[in-house]
Structure formats: C-alpha cells, structure tokens
Amino acid sequence: MTSNQPPLWRRAVAELLGTSLLVMIVVGSGIAAQQLSPNDVGLQLLQNSTATVLGLTVLILIFGPVSGAHFNPVVSLVDWILGRRSGTGLALPELGAYVVAQTVGAIGGSVVANAMFEVGTSISAKDRATGGHLLGEVVATAGLILLIFTLAATKRGVLAAPAVGAYIGAAYWFTSSTSFANPAVTVGRIFSDTFAGIAPGSVPGFVVAQLIGAAAGLGLLILLFPSAGRAADDVVLPHEAGKAGS
Numbered sequence: 001m002t003s004n005q006p007p008l009w010r011r012a013v014a015e016l017l018g019t020s021l022l023v024m025i026v027v028g029s030g031i032a033a034q035q036l037s038p039n040d041v042g043l044q045l046l047q048n049s050t051a052t053v054l055g056l057t058v059l060i061l062i063f064g065p066v067s068g069a070h071f072n073p074v075v076s077l078v079d080w081i082l083g084r085r086s087g088t089g090l091a092l093p094e095l096g097a098y099v100v101a102q103t104v105g106a107i108g109g110s111v112v113a114n115a116m117f118e119v120g121t122s123i124s125a126k127d128r129a130t131g132g133h134l135l136g137e138v139v140a141t142a143g144l145i146l147l148i149f150t151l152a153a154t155k156r157g158v159l160a161a162p163a164v165g166a167y168i169g170a171a172y173w174f175t176s177s178t179s180f181a182n183p184a185v186t187v188g189r190i191f192s193d194t195f196a197g198i199a200p201g202s203v204p205g206f207v208v209a210q211l212i213g214a215a216a217g218l219g220l221l222i223l224l225f226p227s228a229g230r231a232a233d234d235v236v237l238p239h240e241a242g243k244a245g246s
Helices: 008-036 041-067 073-083 091-118 131-153 159-175 183-191 201-222 228-234
Strands: none
Touching: 008 041, 008 073, 008 159, 008 183, 041 159, 041 228, 073 091, 073 131, 073 183, 091 183, 131 159, 131 201, 131 228, 159 228
C-alpha cells in the first residue's frame, strides 16, 4: 500500500466488519425469505438477491475509503499479485491480515444472522458441489475480478459500489451456483443450516473453482488492460480516509 493509506489494523477492522455484515445480509435475508415465502424458492432467491445487491452497495460505500472494501480473499489475492508488478497494492503481510479478517468476519456474520432469527447455529447440510455449480463459481468469480480491476484500471472506481452490487445481483440468477464468488463468504455460510448455507463437503470444490475463476479474470484483465497493476491501490474504491499511522 502507498503511504496515504490508513494503518493496517484499521483496514483489517474494516474488512472484518464489512465481511461480517455482508454475510449477515446474505444469510439473514435468506432466512427471512425462507420464512416469508416457504413454498416459493424463486421468490426466496429474488428476496435474497435484492437484499444482497442493496446491502453490498452500501457496505462498499462505507468501508471502501478505509480498506478498499475487498470483503473477499480472491480480490485481495489478485490485488497482491497485480501490485507485485508495479510496487502498489497489498503487501504480503497485509494480504494475510485481510484474509484472516475476512474469514473471521464471515463466520461471525453467519452466527449473528442465525441469532437474530433464533434459528441456532449449526453446520449446513446443503450440498452444492455439482459440476454445473463449480463451473458457475468459475464464471461468477472471473467476472467479478474483471469488473473490479477494470474499474480501477480505467479510473472509474467511484462506480464500484453500484457496479459490483449489480453484478452480484445478476450473477445470483445467471449462474447455477447463485454466485458465492468469495472463499470467506463460502466458509462463513457453512455455519448456517438455512437457505443460504453450504455443506462443508462442498466448500473445497467451491474455493478451488473461485481460485480458478480469479486466475481467469486476472488473465483477461492483463490481456485487456496491461497496465492494470498500477491501479492496485484503488481496489475496490480509492482510499482517501486517513494517513498512515493516524
């Protein structure tokens, strides 16, 4: 990170809170949808995706100026990889702190969502790892990476909040997996045996598919925007809150 970034502890807290709230939104709206529309899975998905679009947009606006609002280990990983080419982006210790904060936040968000709806925290039994679902995760993650880093590379980071929210909302519907596209969120959703849950046995396949998708998105990005690495500090939003050490 460049010297105008907030200190790492502050960015890690932002990533933890943002990812936690994101999973609360995904899991909580899934539980609410299941309770409100118990006999209509399509309506449940519409309710779940609408809440996620709106919530994710707001979370990026809140936390983007502090940490970049990655909320996603593959976004942080690609940011680190791109930054190695130009001396920007996350350093390796920062990458580790981001991934730990995101994963802890995701698990905490799932637990809190369960508690709000008094359903209890339990391990999900919802198997999802079919060939189609894994392909869906590759496609969803590749598109997400390409979108986020294209916006940064073309100096349109201000559009990240609505654009990323819109993409995830669309990907709920055009991918068979409903677009997890996030290893931390995938792990967090293990801890809710509800509409949004995922069985532990499905998680390794999903994470591998997400990593493959991230690599594919990165490859497309470099092909289309060879200088994208110079914008790694602006992913997801340009960081303007605070100075290093403040």
